[in-house]
Amino acid sequence: xxxxxxxxxxxxxxxxxxxxxxxxxxxxxxxxxxxxxxxxxxxxxxxxxxxxxxxxxxxxxxxxxxxxxxxxxxxxxxxxxxxxxxxxxxxxxxxxxxxxxxxxxxxxxxxxxxxxxxxxxxxxxxxxxxxxxxxxxxxxxxxxxxxxxxxxxxxxxxxxxxxxxxxxxxxxxxxxxxxxxxxxxxxxxxxxxxxxxxxxxxxxxxxxxxxxxxxxxxxxxxxxxxxxxxxxxxxxxxxxxxxxxxxxxxxxxxxxxxxxxxxxxxxxxxxxxxxxxxxxxxxxxxxxxxxxxxxxxxxxxxxxxxxxxxxxxxxxxxx
Numbered sequence: 001x002x003x004x005x006x007x008x009x010x011x012x013x014x015x016x017x018x019x020x021x022x023x024x025x026x027x028x029x030x031x032x033x034x035x036x037x038x039x040x041x042x043x044x045x046x047x048x049x050x051x052x053x054x055x056x057x058x059x060x061x062x063x064x065x066x067x068x069x070x071x072x073x074x075x076x077x078x079x080x081x082x083x084x085x086x087x088x089x090x091x092x093x094x095x096x097x098x099x100x101x102x103x104x105x106x107x108x109x110x111x112x113x114x115x116x117x118x119x120x121x122x123x124x125x126x127x128x129x130x131x132x133x134x135x136x137x138x139x140x141x142x143x144x145x146x147x148x149x150x151x152x153x154x155x156x157x158x159x160x161x162x163x164x165x166x167x168x169x170x171x172x173x174x175x176x177x178x179x180x181x182x183x184x185x186x187x188x189x190x191x192x193x194x195x196x197x198x199x200x201x202x203x204x205x206x207x208x209x210x211x212x213x214x215x216x217x218x219x220x221x222x223x224x225x226x227x228x229x230x231x232x233x234x235x236x237x238x239x240x241x242x243x244x245x246x247x248x249x250x251x252x253x254x255x256x257x258x259x260x261x262x263x264x265x266x267x268x269x270x271x272x273x274x275x276x277x278x279x280x281x282x283x284x285x286x287x288x289x290x291x292x293x294x295x296x297x298x299x300x301x302x303x304x305x306x307x308x309x310x311x312x313x314x315x316x317x318x319x
Contacts, residue, residue, distance in 0.1 A: 054112055091178070092179070152177070156204060157208075158177075161208040163184070164207075166205055214286075216279045219266060220309065221310040222275065223273070225308065226308050231275060235263050235298060245279065271312060
């Protein structure tokens with residue numbers, strides 16, 4: 001385990017030496033000699049030098065983290081428009097890059113404090129016991145990280161996909177995939193955070209996997225006294241006239257006279273004749289909004305045509 005400590009110390013020493021060489025090259029020789037003597041031959045100077053190095057290291061670390069986060073966010077936002085898989089990869093790689101920044105700062109700070117350096121050496125000397133303790137404590141976290149890599153490799157979903165985690169009863173848009181968890185944004189604009197181990201084992205319904213076109217059903221119940229054929233014609237007319245409806249018929253189907261909209265009598269219920277129309281849209285959000293708008297349009301059109309929409313009612317008979 002001393003090898004790990006020496007690696008941290010050597011990395012910190014190399015970075016510290018590079019910083020000293022850069023300062024030496026930038027300052028005049030006389031000034032550099034004075035500063036060198038003060039920070040190396042004077043007890044107070046040595047202490048102030050360590051404090052200054054640690055403060056500068058922390059400042060540079062914070063700046064590097066902020067800049068890295070900003071760059072990755074811009075890359076992710078740009079990739080969402082052209083390649084959602086690329087956005088997912090960028091979001092995943094952000095965390096290893098941040099880890100390297102934190103590790104470099106940690107190595108410099110440890111190498112600057114002799115007492116801490118020795119303590120870390122003794123601590124890592126007992127690495128066998130610590131490895132068992134941390135391994136048991138972090139088993140679930142490590143499983144989520146491994147699952148995150150599996151999700152990244154096989155891509156059952158990517159950032160921007162609309163998914164329904166059937167086993168968890170949660171649906172939303174994938175907003176982030178990190179090393180540990182996946183974030184879903186629900187229709188109520190709330191965030192649901194699910195460990196990657198759960199997402200990797202769950203049954204996920206992905207509305208954007210392969211084909212983004214979405215088909216929703218619209219069921220309308222009319223009374224038994226209404227004209228069924230007229231109601232079917234009105235329903236097909238309203239659906240086909242909607243600007244968001246997609247006509248997915250092939251040229252052959254059109255030549256064979258296939259209808260633009262599929263409408264059928266779906267059920268003869270207790271108090272209603274249930275009609276069903278298939279609504280095709282370009283994505284989940286557009287199709288959902290189209291369905292809501294069509295319910296309003298169909299209600300108004302049925303009122304104009306004298307077609308009654310069925311609803312439960314009670315008849316009381318006095319004897």
